Amino acid sequence: xxxxxxxxxxxxxxxxxxxxxxxxxxxxxxxxxxxxxxxxxxxxxxxxxxxxxxxxxxxxxxxxxxxxxxxxxxxxxxxxxxxxxxxxxxxxxxxxxxxxxxxxxxxxxxxxxxxxxxxxxxxxxxxxxxxxxxxxxxxxxxxxxxxxxxxxxxxxxxxxxxxxxx
Numbered sequence: 544x545x546x547x548x549x550x551x552x553x554x555x556x557x558x559x560x561x562x563x564x565x566x567x568x569x570x571x572x573x574x575x576x577x578x579x580x581x582x583x584x585x586x587x588x589x590x591x592x593x594x595x596x597x598x599x600x601x602x603x604x605x606x607x608x609x610x611x612x613x614x615x616x617x618x619x620x621x622x623x624x625x626x627x628x629x630x631x632x633x634x635x636x637x638x639x640x641x642x643x644x645x646x647x648x649x650x651x652x653x654x655x656x657x658x659x660x661x662x663x664x665x666x667x668x669x670x671x672x673x674x675x676x677x678x679x680x681x682x683x684x685x686x687x688x689x690x691x692x693x694x695x696x697x698x699x700x701x702x703x704x705x706x707x708x709x
Contacts, residue, residue: 548613558606559606559607562601565600566603569592569595626674626677626678627673629681642666642669
């Protein structure tokens with residue numbers, strides 16, 4: 544499906560329709576049960592329904608992203624995001640470390656003291672920086688540093704370190 548999205552477009556459209564319909568309904572039911580029905584059987588049923596429909600909603604989001612990225616503009620966006628994706632574990636751990644130092648008590652403890660919009664802007668700025676750094680890194684190395692270490696462990700040999708691949 545990932546290699547030929549256009550061939551699977553009807554299935555992706557059905558997945559979007561079913562997933563957004565059922566997933567949103569399950570989420571709304573859960574949200575409703577959370578207001579004034581705490582500890583009741585209704586809330587328990589709502590949680591169960593939400594847990595059953597949430598994967599459908601996630602699948603609908605994934606289908607939407609696939610369909611968007613299959614378009615010409617989407618392919619350009621995918622190409623721009625690819626270096627960060629090829630270093631996903633390095634970037635994930637980097638984000639976790641930086642944002643933990645910014646928002647938790649291990650660092651500046653800004654959690655709850657910064658407006659949500661600034662939190663989102665901080666995360667977006669960090670990701671934009673990671674996009675630039677990922678492209679720069681992969682122009683010099685075939686893997687991200689954590690991906691290289693993981694590959695070394697799983698293959699029980701040291702893969703090539705130098706030589707870009709972007």
